[in-house]
Amino acid sequence: MKTKEYEIIFTKEDVQPFVQLIGDQNLIYQSPEGAKDDGSESVPLPPTMPMMAYKWVETPLELQQPMIHRKQKCIQHQRMYMDEIYRAIVEVTNPFQRQNLTFIKQTLYLYNNDGQLCFEGVSDLILGGLT
Template identity: 60%
Template structure:
């Protein structure tokens, strides 16, 4: 099971919000000039930041309570930057039931404009139930 593809662009404002919340004081996230001083073409995204793409993607499955986030892994395959377009999709990459609990691994994939994989956000979850939604909004 997977979501529809979504086009995602990370703004400078979202990077600022993210680094303020995480307390990251690295100057490469503060201004384009600072990023360029360190050899970047523009402001890069902090490595785990692409996970915020979940807020823009409608997931076509429901996890029933209780939902426990067991572990998460972020893999940055190539550097990502502000104001570039990325294609995002979330897939259920593993699932099984044990002792009336559903173990689900869902992975967020982000690809650049050339179709190259930039990021994987792998989440291992345990839920009381799991099923596909029958109706999605038209966002």
């Protein structure tokens, strides 16, 4: 089951607090000048930053408590940049039940304007149920 497609733009106002939160002092995330000194065209996103897209997308199912985040994997297929437009889709697969719990795999896909996959964020979740 997939969501509709969402348009996502990571702005400076999104990137700066994230970088401060994770404590990354790398100058490539601080300014366009710092990024250019590193050989980047513009300010890149930290590799796990795309997971923040969940702030702007709705998941295809309403997840019920309790919710346990078993494991997560972030795969960066292409470098992503601040102020570029990306398309986000969330897909839920492999649902199964054991006792009173539901197990699912939820994957966030982010594509650039050329339709190329840039990021996959895979989360294995254990839930109290689905609606």
